Amino acid sequence: MPEELLTVEAAAEALSLHVKTVLRFIREGRLRATKVGKQYRILRSDLDALAGAPTRNVSPRARATGIVDxxxxxxxxxxxxxxxLLGAxxxxxxxxxxxxxxxAxxxxxxxxxxxxxxSPGDLAMLFKLVDACLEE
Structure with missing residues (x-):
């Protein structure tokens, strides 16, 4: 499930702050936001981190990076x-x-x-496909 994105107005309402205060937090780097066009979008997790909300228990997961020459x-x-690869x-x-x-x-x-x-399992499957493609 993708994480919820909030507008500056929705973030201000959730924090009970003025919109200009939220914009100042973004400019000062105290609140992470992504600019989409002329507007900012704020991840719910970033808003919760600013507000000091307890984080959800997230199970540990492994990420891998692989490069094949x-x-x-x-x-x-x-x-x-x-x-x-794109089909996979x-x-x-x-x-x-x-x-x-x-x-590249x-x-x-x-x-x-x-x-x-x-994930390591997905990359293993992907690299098996690369190997099969090169053996043809």
Missing amino acids: VQDVDQELLRRLSAI RQGHDPQAEPMSIDI HDPIRRAAKVIAVG
Whole structure:
């Protein structure tokens, strides 16, 4: 479940403060916020941290980052690799941990890097797909 985003007005109401006070907290760095267009959005957890609310018990989870260097990459291999990895990403269970996949290609060196961030189990599955793609 994604975390709730609040407007400055909703955050001010939740804290029983004036909107300008919340904006000042954001400018001073006391309250984290993300600017979307001309407005700020505040995560509920950041608002709770500012207010001193007790944090929810969150079970520990592991995140892993993996990089695979692939040498002698032609356009066909790059296309297949991209299709397989992005297909695996699209088929990823939406309730599972989020996963990020980036592919960097250097056509001059004919090399590619696959950079993935996710749970260790998801990355193991992903790297098995990379290995299978390279064995073809």
